Amino acid sequence: MNKKTRNTEAVILEAAKHVFQRKGMDGARMQEIADEAGINKAMLHYYYKSKQQLFMAVFKSTFALLAPQLFEILNDNGSLEEKIRQLVERHISFMMVQPDLPCFIFQEVNRTPEFVAHVKNELSKVNMEKFNCQVQKDVEQKKILPIKGEQLFINILALNLFPFLVTPVLNEIINKSNEEFNEMLEDRKTEVADFIIRAIKV
Amino acid sequence: MNKKTRNTEAVILEAAKHVFQRKGMDGARMQEIADEAGINKAMLHYYYKSKQQLFMAVFKSTFALLAPQLFEILNDNGSLEEKIRQLVERHISFMMVQPDLPCFIFQEVNRTPEFVAHVKNELSKVNMEKFNCQVQKDVEQKKILPIKGEQLFINILALNLFPFLVTPVLNEIINKSNEEFNEMLEDRKTEVADFIIRAIKV
DNA sequence: GTCTATAGCCAGATAGAC
DNA sequence: GTCTATCTGGCTATAGAC
Numbered sequence: 001m002n003k004k005t006r007n008t009e010a011v012i013l014e015a016a017k018h019v020f021q022r023k024g025m026d027g028a029r030m031q032e033i034a035d036e037a038g039i040n041k042a043m044l045h046y047y048y049k050s051k052q053q054l055f056m057a058v059f060k061s062t063f064a065l066l067a068p069q070l071f072e073i074l075n076d077n078g079s080l081e082e083k084i085r086q087l088v089e090r091h092i093s094f095m096m097v098q099p100d101l102p103c104f105i106f107q108e109v110n111r112t113p114e115f116v117a118h119v120k121n122e123l124s125k126v127n128m129e130k131f132n133c134q135v136q137k138d139v140e141q142k143k144i145l146p147i148k149g150e151q152l153f154i155n156i157l158a159l160n161l162f163p164f165l166v167t168p169v170l171n172e173i174i175n176k177s178n179e180e181f182n183e184m185l186e187d188r189k190t191e192v193a194d195f196i197i198r199a200i201k202v
Numbered sequence: 203m204n205k206k207t208r209n210t211e212a213v214i215l216e217a218a219k220h221v222f223q224r225k226g227m228d229g230a231r232m233q234e235i236a237d238e239a240g241i242n243k244a245m246l247h248y249y250y251k252s253k254q255q256l257f258m259a260v261f262k263s264t265f266a267l268l269a270p271q272l273f274e275i276l277n278d279n280g281s282l283e284e285k286i287r288q289l290v291e292r293h294i295s296f297m298m299v300q301p302d303l304p305c306f307i308f309q310e311v312n313r314t315p316e317f318v319a320h321v322k323n324e325l326s327k328v329n330m331e332k333f334n335c336q337v338q339k340d341v342e343q344k345k346i347l348p349i350k351g352e353q354l355f356i357n358i359l360a361l362n363l364f365p366f367l368v369t370p371v372l373n374e375i376i377n378k379s380n381e382e383f384n385e386m387l388e389d390r391k392t393e394v395a396d397f398i399i400r401a402i403k404v
Numbered sequence: 405g406t407c408t409a410t411a412g413c414c415a416g417a418t419a420g421a422c
Numbered sequence: 423g424t425c426t427a428t429c430t431g432g433c434t435a436t437a438g439a440c
Contacts, residue, residue: 004423023313026228030416040425045417070375106368107309111225120374128376145400150376150386151393155361157368162360165367166308172322173272174330174352184352191353198347199401206405232434242407247435 009047012037016044016058021104025055025112059115063105067122069094073156074131080138081197084156088193091160096185102164128153144200152200159192211249214239215259218246222260223306227314230257261317265307269324271296275358276333282340283399286358290395293362298387304366330355346402354402361394 015037019028030051034041048054069091076083095102109115132149139146163170163185171181217239221230232253236243250256271293278285297304311317334351341348365372365387373383 008423024226024228026226027313029414041416042418042426043424046423049417051416103308103312106305106371107312109370110305110309111229116370116374119371123371123374126375147393147397148389151389151397153376154365154372155394155397158360158364159357161368162364163356166359166363168311168318169308169321169325170356172318172325173328174355187350187353188356191349192357195349195353195357195401199397210405231432233432243434244408244436245406248405251435253434 008039008043012039012044012047012054013057013061016054017062020055020058021062021100024104025108028055056114056118059105059108060118062101063119063122065098066101066105070123070126073153074126074128080134080144080200084196085193087156088160088196089189092185092189092192095161095164096182099164099167102161103167106165142202145202147200152196155199156196159188159196163188210241210245214241214246214249214256215263218256218260219264222257223264223302226306226309227257258316258320261307261310262320264303265321265324267300268303268307272325272328275355276328276330282336282346282402286398287395289358290362290398291391294387294391294394297363297366298384301366301369304363308367344404347404349402354398357401358398361390361398365390 012033016028016033019033019036023029023032028051030041030044033054034044037043044054048057072090073083073087076087078086109119128149131153135144135147135149135152138144167181174184176184214235218230218235221235221238225231225234230253232243232246235256236246239245246253246256250259274292275285275289278289280288311321330351333355337346337349337351337354340346369383376383376386378386
């Protein structure tokens, strides 16, 4: 059955996402994925030839959720300030629902050249130039203080993503309950935007 | 020989650092560590009972390099502005020599509760209060704009560490050679401090 | 302390019945 | 398409000679 096929395939992918995102490529076990999917180990190989290929499917589908957020920063029209406020709010909201996602992606890309290649390919359409130009123009018109587009871009991403990349350690340092941690993140939706804008405004 | 013992032990630890930092706990192979140390696999078990224990030794000795940097931020005396400038410069310089280090720590802590326990223990002496008080005092005296100590602390860490946590992806986006990437990091030593200070100054 | 050889286990992959 | 049973390889860990 075609419907059944697609259903099982989707169930597997979903289960694989959970396990791979928790344990990483090397730490994950096919058995655990099968258990979480409520099916047999052999089925995993029936639908996705090998562990490698199943992982790649997970990686791609996960990355596909993140990539558009980069495009947004770089290709969106509108004033810099407006853009920054919207993006910070949207990015942090998004990651509060999927907190493991950025960590998963960066971890795997850091050690496997194969994933770098995929990322490279997906991001080939990303164009820093539009953003760089806008920043440069605002600098020339004295709307903002001198800063390179790249540096501003990195700073925006850093302030948005960092807490999600290092949650466990951060928790030990600032010593908060999960609830308080979420409140802190909630605050950041506006705090971070204010912080950035104050840093660049004339 | 006691000297020989300590020497071999140190050689193993050094080799293990390299391999574990590149591959992580699950991805690393004892054989590879032995090769890199130029000795036999059995020796690893002679000196460090198990892979787990060898890894723990690596993790602890690596974390021991990072922890003091947190203390510095939180316990140092001196004005906020002074402190920020010094810290940013020192942290980025440090990580430019050991770029894999923060990524390694955060990756492992993210998935293994055992390491969280170690981190918790090591950071038990870290006290946010002194820093929080200083920030609050500066806010009350209108030296800086209203901000919570925690948020400022997170922002400082984020801007310092982020490029090192996501180097490969960042490289694809901003599309730089290694040399240019290092120049960009070099710039950040002052750029980031300026950025932060502008964001909080009255 | 250092090596070779090997035990023992576990995980990914496949064969084959239904 | 889905299952059970099994193969195979690779990895940690140890036994034992030197």
